[in-house]
Amino acid sequence: MDLAGQASLAQELRGCDAAFYLVHSMMSAEDEYARRDLDLAYTFAAAARDAGVSRIIYLGGLGETGADLSEHLSSRRNVETALASTGVPVTVLRAAMIIGSGSASFEILRYLVQRLPVMITPKWVSTPCQPIAVENVLTYLTGVLSTPETTGGVFDIGGREALRYRDIMGIMAEELQLSRRWIIPVPVLTPRLSSYWIHLVTPLSNKIARPLAEGLKNEVVCREDRITRLIPQKLLDVRESIHAALSQLESHIVETNWSMAGPMPGDPDWAGGAVFRDVREVSIDAPAWAAFQAVCRLGGGHGWYADWLWRIRGWLDRLAGGPGLRRGRRDPETLRYGDALDFWRVVGFDRDRYLSLRAEMRLPGEALLDFRVQTNGEQRCTLSTTAFFEPRGLFGLMYWYAVQPFHGVVFRGMLAGIQRDAVQIAARENTR
Secondary structure, three states: OOOOOHHHHHHHHOOOOEEEEOOOOHHHHHHHHHHHHHHHHHHHHHHHHHHOOOEEEEEEEOOOOOOOOOHHHHHHHHHHHHHOOOOOOEEEEEEOOEEOOOOHHHHHHHHHHHHOOEEEEOHHHHOEEOOEEHHHHHHHHHHHHHOHHHOOOEEEEOOOOOEEHHHHHHHHHHHOOOOOOEEEEOOOOOHHHHHHHHHHHOOOOHHHHHHHHHHOOOOEOOOOOHHHHHOOOOOOOHHHHHHHHHHHHHOOOOOOOHHHOOOOOOOOOOOOOOOEEEEEEEEEOOOHHHHHHHHOOOEHHHEOOOHHHHHHHHHHHHHOOOOOOOOOEOOOOOOOOOOEEOOEEEEEEEOOOEEEEEEOOOOOEEEEEEEEEEEOOOOOEEEEEEEEEEEOHHHHHHHHHHHHHHHHHHHHHHHHHHHHHHHHHHHHHHOO
């Protein structure tokens, strides 16, 4: 649904007794996220009133009020006020770091600890934080529906213990079975510099890293615990929360990931400009389903076959502020509509036939990469790839002609790798 359209939103909400508001605009609005979040919250509140929604349940952020509150946490407070502006009762649950597979803050923590045995860090590593496991958050979110006393209330939610960020990093290292991490706080690293470092070392975009880094200066611990008596449950400590999240990752059962957030406009509008195409195909001695399965394994830890060129492009994209190759993928084998795939996103999917990827790297234009599989018999198929590029201005034209000579190496290597994988996948299936 369109959260900016009050009338259409009210129509969609009609008949709903309660609405969960879990919206954040960091990925889509960048520096304007606070204003955008406020506008969307006011629109949602008006639509909820018009639709007759009896209550709104909002997941916000912990942190003391005051002038020193970061823009990110101040924005969360302002959204609370906006949601309540039309008189619909709002239940607010305020949380600090949510530990769960796919969570942005969890991914920052994991990648920093994995990649940096020695960390020169800002003073915020000594800030107290009270993380909470995602399963505890979900129990509170669903529990308030059947707990009338929570209607219109504001509640702090947290896990069993409050620790400094440096202590949480130590626990993460132990759970990852890594050697001790050496953490050296210095006073000169600002939140802005921290966000650039997070962007380079972790897969997270600087659009997310900067607001989160700025919020780390604030102490985020529960000031009251009324919710624990209204909705009792076993709260996990930090080690248990991290262990559960890592177990999900190891089992490849991550349902959602921070990288799936952001605008989903679908195919680009190619009207009004020249569109360049690079079309290639290869015959494969394997069924169509095997070829498509091989296509769906691209990216992430599996790579793109002509890996050295892809890695160079990934590093250039990271330096330009894009996602690069570190964003990875939700699952190592399967794809679905909306999945992020390194610096691509799945915008078209027809099993065993068609996969379309939209580029989210920094580009002077719009780009798509399409894969189509055509059956040529029971044990043979043809795989074709088409790279589309609509340049934006003179720099876009220069970019296309600069990278075109490399397409032969990149796409030929990728098709040859898919061809080999498809034959192996089909052979393994035939021996079962």
